[in-house]
Amino acid sequence: MNYYIVTGASRGLGEAIVNEINDQDCKIICLSRTMNTKLEIVAAEKQIPLSFIECDLSDIQQLSETIDQLLSMMDIDHAQKITLINNAGTVNPIKGAGNAKQEELILHVHLNLLTPILISEALIRETKGTSANVVIVNITSGAANRPVPGWSAYCSTKAGLNMYTKAVGVEQEEKRTNITSIAFSPGIMDTDMQGTIRKATKDEFSSLNQFAEYHEKGLLRSPSFVAKALMNLLSGTLENGRVYDIKEFL
DSSP, X not given: OEEEEEESTTSHHHHHHHHHOOOTTEEEEEEEXXXXXXXXXXXXXXXXXXXXXXXXXXOHHHXXXXXXXXXXXXXXXXXXXXXXXXXXXXXXXXXXXXXXXXXXXXXXXXXXXXXXXHHHXXXXXXXXXXXXXXXXXXEOOGGGSSOOTTXXXXXXXXHHHHHHHHHHHHHHHHHTOSEEEEEXXXXXXXXXXXXXXXXXXTTTOXXXXXXXXXXXXXOOBOHHHHXXXXXXXXXXXXXXXXXXXXXXXX
């Protein structure tokens, strides 16, 4: 049995990724705030078992229970392959340094950085000593590589996620385990996150006009297109610790 774990699966890229999974010998486990009945219908038509764990991944107090529930839904000792796609994330708060509330920053760091690390750590720990091949995919952003005014938190957490990806990859190569850690940057997509960005104020986000132009000129890629590129990447040989970019596959 193969397992796919997708966080933030109810919409956007997460939803598109789940739609692209066609492995008949797999089980899909989705972690998100809400369920998506369309995904359940599609999975049923494909005869692929799909389960939702409704949870708030920014709530670290709740996360331990969520991880326990996730692990209990897999037969890890007999799993052939487990693919974890840490997709859930937020761009908020879009505010200059010193303007965001403490609570906003805490939730942001929890969701974008701490949660994917903790889920990955649990999976690595639980699969030790088993024959399961594990692939951890962290959805990142080009913002990890360049400073963007108004995105100090977003740039920082994505940069941190990239370094975690690389460090884990180096460790697993050194130990010669069956675990592969990669990151994938999807570029600009037509998702709710882009809508959130366009609602920002010019005072807090000086690149507002540029992102509005992306939308107006139809330059945003569809989540389906990006999901297909990611799944195609995962079907081949992966370089441990590498940060892949959608532009490599255009």
